[in-house]
Amino acid sequence: MSAALLLGSLGLGAAGSLVGASLPARSRVLAASVLTTGACIAALAAAAGVLASGGTVTVRSAEVLPLTGVTLSLDPLGAVFVITAAVVGTAASCYNVGYAAHGGGSRAATALLPVFITSLLAVPAAASIATFMAAWELMALSSLLLLLTGHRRPEARDAAQWYAVMTHAGAAAILLAFVLIGAHAGGQSFAAIRLAAGGVPPAVRSLAFMLALAGFASKAGAVPLHVWLPRAHPEAPSPVSALMSGAMVNLGIYGIIRTGDGLLRGGELWWWLAVVGLGVVSALFGSLHAAASPDLKRLLAYSTVDNMGLVLIGVGAAGALAVGGHRVLAALAMIAALFQLVNHSAFKGCLFLAAGSVQHAAGTRDLDSLGGLLRRLPVTAALFGIGALSICALPPFSGFASEWLLLQSFLRGFSAHGAATATALLAGVAALALTGGLTAAAFVKAFGIGFLGQPRTPAAADAGEAAPSMVAGTALLAVPCLVLGVAPGAVVPLLARAAATLPGGTAPGPLRAGAGLAVAGSTDVIQPALLATALIAGLGLAWGLVRLRGRARARRAEAWGCGRELQTARMQYTATSFAEPLQRVFDDVLRPDRDLDVSHLAESRYFEQAIRYRSRIDDAVERGAYRPLTGLASRWGEVARRAQNGSMHRYLGYGFAALVVLLVVLA
C-alpha cells in the first residue's frame, strides 16, 4: 500500500511537470498545481503510514536509472522529512495558483515547480548512492532553474551563480564521501553500507564524514558555507523561497543524520562537536544578521541560517551523547532537534509565503518602504503575525514547545559526564539564549515596521489583499504553528521513532505520554493547551474590564508630535533606524558600511544643502573568505584568456607542444 503510494506520488509529480510543460497558458498552472498537490498527499499518506507503524517501505526498480537501478526505502527518519516537504509543497503549489496569475506562470516555471517538489519528496526516500545523488541533483538543478526564472534582474543572476557554485561543490563533496564509504563497504545500497560500516578504517570514515558534513552543511546554510542562502532565498519566486527555506535546507540536516548516524553508525565524538560548533556559529551569525537586515526576505533567509544552527546544535548534541553511550539523552536531543526542524518548516514557509504576498502587493520587500499593511492586507498580516510569534518561541505557539524541548535536552545532557560534551552543550545553551532575544528583535521589526504604522510609500498605501489561493497556501502553514504549539503531545512521540536512527537503536522513550510535553524521569512538564486557555481567559477578562465602562468606540486623535502640527510617514522609525542600536552594539561582527555625504550651500559653509546617509551591511564571511577566492578565480580567468587569443597558429603550436611533452613523458 505505502509502496504504491510512494511510486504514485513520484508519478503524479512527473505528470504535473509534463502538464505544466505542455498545456496552454490558461490551464497549465492550475492543472500542474492539482497534480503536484496529489503527489504531496500521496507521499504524505505513505510517510504517515511508515511513521505510524514504525516499519520501512522499500521499492526497487531496475529500469528507471540505467546501470544501477533505483532503490527507494522510506524509514521513520525519512518519513519525517517527507511529511514536512509534502506539507510545504502542498502549500506552495496552492500559493502558486494565485502567484502565477500575475506573470509568474511561464512554461518553464510551471513545469519545474513539480519537479522541484517531487525531488524534495524523493531525496529522503532514496536508499542507494545512485538514487540519492540523482534525486539530490534533480533538486539542486530544478531549484537553480526556478531561481533563474527571474533572470532579468541582475540580483537573481548573481544569486544563481553563487547558488550553482555552492550547490555543486557541495554535491561533489557528498559524492566523494559516498564513493569513499561505498568503495570500502563493497556496495552502493545504503543497507549494504550500514552493515559494512564497522569494517571501514577509522581514517576513511572520518574523512568521509567530514566531506559529507561540508556538502550537507552547505545545503543547510551553516556558516561559513551559507553565502548562497541569503542571496538565493530572497531572489527566488516566493513559492520557491518557501520551499527552499521550509523543505530544502532540511535535507542538509537529513544528510548529516543519515550519513553520521545511519550509515556510519555514530563515529567519533569530535565529528559531533564539529557539528555543534557549526550550529553555534550559524545560530549567532544568522540571528544577528536577521536583526540587522532591512530587507524582509533577506531577514527571513538569515533567520533560516539561525534556525538550522539550532537544529545542528541539537543533532550534534544527540550524536555526541550517543557516542558516549547515553541513549535516552541522545534520543531526547534528537527529538528536540527534529521538532525544531518540523516547526521551522511550518513557520518559515508561512512567513516566506506571507512575505511573497507583501512583495506582490507593494512591489518591494524593503521594509523601509513598507508600513501600515495590517489594514491593507489584514489576513496576510495576521498569518505573518502567527508565524512571527511562533518563530520568537512565544507560548503557546509551536516554536516555544521545540525550544523548551531543546533547553530540556541540554539540561539533561549535562548529566553525561565529559568535559568536551559539557562545553559543547554550554555553547549550545548560550547560543540558544542569545538567538532568542535577537530573533524577537528581528521579528518585532519585521512585523512592526512592515505591517504597523503608516505606509511609507504610495505603493505600500495602495497595496491590497493577496489572491484567495495565496492566502489559503499561507494559512495552510499557519495551522501547524498553532496546532503543534498547543498540542505538541500529538506529534512529538512520533518523532521518537525517527530518533531510533541513532546508533544504539530504539531507546526507551525520553518523553512521558499525556497532555503537553513531559520529560520522563523528572517533574519537568509544559502544558501549552492550559497556558493557551489561561492566556485567552486573561485576554477576555482584561478586555471585559476595559469595555465595562465608557463608550464602545475609541475617539481618534492626532498622535503627539512635540507640538508640531504636521506628522508625516517619514517621521516614523524605519527598519534601519529600528535596528541601529543593535547594529551599533554588534558593530564588530556586522561591520556595516556607512557613507555620509554632506554638501554645503554655496553662500556659506555653515548651512548644509543636503545630507545623504547610506548604510549597508554586507556578509562579513563573504567579504573575508569568499571575495579573495572569487578574485583569484577571475584573475586566473584573465591569464587563461590571454593564452586563448583565437589564433589558429597558436592553437596548433599548443597541440604540438603537448604532443612533444607527452612523448617525452612516455619515452
Add this chain to the structure above:
Amino acid sequence: MNASPLASAGVSAIQLAAAVTGGPLIYGLMAKVRARAEGRAGAPVRQPLLDLRKLAAKEHIHARDSSAVLPLAPLVLIASTATAVAIAPLISTGPALGRTADVFVIVFLLLLGSVAVALGGLDTGTAFGGMGASRAMTIGALAEPALLVAVFALSLQAGTSNLPGIISATLAHPQWTASPERVLALAALVIVVFAEAGRIPVDNPSTHLELTMIHEAMVLEYAGPELALVTLGQAMRLALLLSLLANLFFPWGIAVTASVPRLLAGLAVLGAKTAAIAVVIAAVEVSTAKLRLFRVPEILSAAFVLAILAVVTGLVMP
C-alpha cells in the same frame, strides 16, 4: 505537594490579587523612599493605585493611524503577566497549574508581554513609538539571554526546571543559597530585573525627556484605560520579578501546604521580602545616575557572562 484543585485555584487567585494591588504599591513605596531620600514628603504609597483608578475612568483615545494592535497590546501584556503570576510559586509552592510552572515558561511569557508592548509602540506610527520600541527591544534582546542562562544555572543545580521543584530543593538544601553558582546567578538576575523592570541605571520611569525615554516613549500614545492597563502590567511584572528573586534566593516563609494560616503567612512574608528588595532598589536608584543608552549593553553583557559563569561553576564544582 498534592493540594486539591480548589485550593490551588485559591492560591492562584490570591497571588493575582496580591500582584494587582502589590505591584502598584511597590511603585508607590519606591517613589516614597526616593522622595524621603531627597528630603521631600512625597506622595502616599497608595498613589499609583489611585492613579490607576483615575485613568480607568477616562475615555478611550487612540492615535489616528493606529490599528487594532494598539488596544490589543496592553491586553496581551496583562494576560501574559497574569498567567505567569497565576502559575508561579509566589506565596505557596502549589498554585493552580503549578505543576507546569517551568522557569522557561515564565521567561517566555515575560517576553510575550515585551513583544506586545513594543508592537503597540510601533503601531502609533510616530517617531517616539518607534524609538521606544527599538530601544526596548535592543535592551530586551540583551537581557533575555542573561535571564535565560541564569535560570538555566538554577535549573541545573536543582536538576529540574520546574519552579516549585527548584524552590523545594532550595528549602531542602539551605547551603545552596550561599553556593557560588547561586551567588553568580543572583548577580545576573538582579541586573536583568533592573533592565526588565525599566529601573534607573537602565531606564528612568519618571522621565519624559525625549533623549532618555525607553519604556515611556513606547507607551506615549496610550491614554485612559489602556494606559492604566500598561502601567498595571508593568507593575505586576515588577512584583513578579521581585517575588521570584526573593523566593529563588531566600525561599523561607513560602507556604508548602495549602492551609489558610500558612497561605496568609506566606503572603505576609512575601510582602515583607519584596518590600525589602524594593527599598534596596529605590536606594540604589537614588544614589546612581542613569546610564547612557549605549553603556547599558555593557552591564547586560556582564550579566550574561555572570550567568554563564554560574553554569560553569555549577558544572565544575561538585
